[in-house]
Amino acid sequence: QQQVKQSPQSLIVQKGGISIINCAYENTAFDYFPWYQQFPGKGPALLIAIRPDVSEKKEGRFTISFNKSAKQFSLHIMDSQPGDSATYFCAASGAGYSTLTFGKGTMLLVSP
Amino acid sequence: GAVVSQHPSRVICKSGTSVKIECRSLDFQATTMFWYRQFPKQSLMLMATSNEGSKATYEQGVEKDKFLINHASLTLSTLTVTSAHPEDSSFYICSATDRLPYEQYFGPGTRLTVT
Numbered sequence: 525q526q527q528v529k530q531s532p533q534s535l536i537v538q539k540g541g542i543s544i545i546n547c548a549y550e551n552t553a554f555d556y557f558p559w560y561q562q563f564p565g566k567g568p569a570l571l572i573a574i575r576p577d578v579s580e581k582k583e584g585r586f587t588i589s590f591n592k593s594a595k596q597f598s599l600h601i602m603d604s605q606p607g608d609s610a611t612y613f614c615a616a617s618g619a620g621y622s623t624l625t626f627g628k629g630t631m632l633l634v635s636p
Numbered sequence: 637g638a639v640v641s642q643h644p645s646r647v648i649c650k651s652g653t654s655v656k657i658e659c660r661s662l663d664f665q666a667t668t669m670f671w672y673r674q675f676p677k678q679s680l681m682l683m684a685t686s687n688e689g690s691k692a693t694y695e696q697g698v699e700k701d702k703f704l705i706n707h708a709s710l711t712l713s714t715l716t717v718t719s720a721h722p723e724d725s726s727f728y729i730c731s732a733t734d735r736l737p738y739e740q741y742f743g744p745g746t747r748l749t750v751t
Contacts, residue, residue, distance in 0.1 A: 567745040568729070622668065623670070624740055
């Protein structure tokens, strides 16, 4: 029940295209859903996060869509650029939990 | 804001020696710090959670006598890998927060290689 399932494991998108990464969770007590971006040899960086009181949050080219009834959330990267090539992790947490539960990650490659 | 640093960024040590990794929150007071381990092409694996001034809580399967964690102040936590062996070679990442259970800010990581 603590798991966060992330897909796909890897993704290749052409420059200018839309990258979509999906995550699903089981624990209805989760109420915080962040996405992290990690470049090789670097620590993860918080990209964008959402709470269940909204269905969508947009920051620049990055959008989180959240479906509470389906217990799913996704990251959309619009106008994907080669510089977006990285590993993306979704995560979840909530009141009563002191740790983040991470998905297994998605390696995104944006081809020039 | 919310910057976390780690030192060193890379370390190579000989088998049997101990290595200390520092994690600092530079612009906020971190009530809680976390230590993760990451193998190539894998997700982050939580090793332990530490709160300032108290003993760290280790995840199941993590040897507390091998991975010593000290959270001496609200801005500094250290991880000491004692009697390191080649299988301890990994990427160690810390994170810090002042607002559990929400935003965690990660350090840049430390690449440990044990020869």
